[in-house]
Amino acid sequence: MTGQTLTEKILSRASGRKVAPNDIVEVSVDLVGFHDLTGFHVIEVMERIGREVIYNPKGLVIAFDHLVPPPDVRSAEIQKLVRGFVRKHGIVNFHDVGSGILHQILLENYVLPGQVVICADSHTSTAGALGAFAQGMGATDVAAVVVTGKTWVTVPKPFKVVLKGSLRKWVTGKDVALEILKEFKSDYFNGMSVEFFVENPQSFPMDYRATVANMGVEFNADAVLFIPDDETVRYVKVERGYECGKVLPDPNAEYVDEYTVELGNVDLLVAIPPNVDNVKSVREVSGLDVDLVFIGSCTNGRLSDLEIAAKIMDGKRVKSRCVVIPASRKVFIKALELGYIQTLVDAGCVVTFGTCGPCIGGHFGVAGPDEVVISTSNRNFIGRMGSPTSKTYLVGPAVAAASAITGKLSEPGDVL
Amino acid sequence: MKVEGKVIKLGDKIDTDIIIPAKYLKYTDPQYLAQHVLEPLDPEFSKKAAEGIILVAGKLFGTGSSREQAAIALKAAGVKAVLAESFSRIFYRNAINNGLPVLVCQGISDVVNDGDYVVVNLESSEVLIQGRDVGVKCKELPDIVLRILSAGGLIEYLRGLKK
């Protein structure tokens, strides 16, 4: 008998029967969540269904991030409405303004290997970094999960990716995500779950895994899962102080196909707007004039990203506008203690924390007409970060920091 | 169940930021959202859709965010169905939950032209092009999806079950 992939194992446990790809099954959900901008909509749907009950209050996580701190009256009103819901139902896992981006909060505090995680935000895929089956859904689907504790999913076809060797200096998880998009384009994995096997766990730390899993939505994969290993256990131990178990695929599990990334061959890459899969080496596009650099978001607002930015900007001054947003209060405080924030502020960056900010063109430095943005976020769609005529180039933290210093799209080698 | 209308054709990867930009997401009122649907692509789109149209698109229609307003806005603007080569997973669910028919129709863009008048039979998943002797067979919709669509959406469907 063939064994099960991690995806099949999780969905079999959650549905109470042995599943196979393409099955449509009802699964029980371990963690459900939403943020301010989708939360008010979820609550509205619950009111319309006429069933404002919460199946599992302890499994519900709410974090404010999109409208943080509220840039206008309606945003404040939305948060007030969600706060009212939190109070009424006595929700414990509530993270108000000043906590961080939902996906980062989930990684730091809640997600465990083998869980089913459903949130009202597409980048819920991030939780796959810890080996959970994590999917974003719309407000109606999420409201149904909050009320019933269940949802339906199509069991995706499993695809295996092996990460082999070690990355070169300054190359990080973002470049690996972009490398995969360059190779497979954004529609190849539609309907698949991509399971990542890291040959040498230390070579690809949790921050990098989170970036890759985050961009699983950009691959249009149904789910992205990193097979739990010693790095997974280390991360949970450091963040939460306890040891978690590993849920693993069977050794004889079958995948529809397999692909190996030789980490040592991955270059510093950039996604050219308005497509996330139009990927080139930074070298091929370097020299482009830059108006705004954004280092942050649920893709690249973690400690290792800030460390890289601080190393590159140390003792220098930025030539373009530069906005830095650590993804959570926890990341911000660690970066403060380690002196990264001081270095970035001294270099002329604007630093705040715990908000999506310009990633979704909301506030904290959106792009003006025709402006060129170098961003560590995940989407370069038309108008995503502000004006419809602005252009967003997606890169990793090292290229973003180097570009801020020179005012042109640059590699770290150009400034060090 | 049949839906019909004039075809407006779009390309590949029409993302949710194009369908309804983030600045409109603080509200869920269908009429408000309808006014801004596909605005970055064509500010006149909502006027063109008002008489009832069928959208024909390429790969990965609705790729991007989970914003359910994308499906709400299209439906409220007058889009009767979206026929595409493929859909993003989240948008596909959102559309059905909001009673907007979505069909996977391989090769549809090669057969149907902008301005054609088409009739879509949701039960048989067949698309007939009026005045031309051609049709397209799309992937069939499961029974449960047809029931949700005919109720007008998931909330209406669940309400109907309770009665």
Ligand code: SF4
């Ligand atoms: S940082 Fe950007 S991608 Fe991440 S949750 Fe916020 S808006 Fe979405």
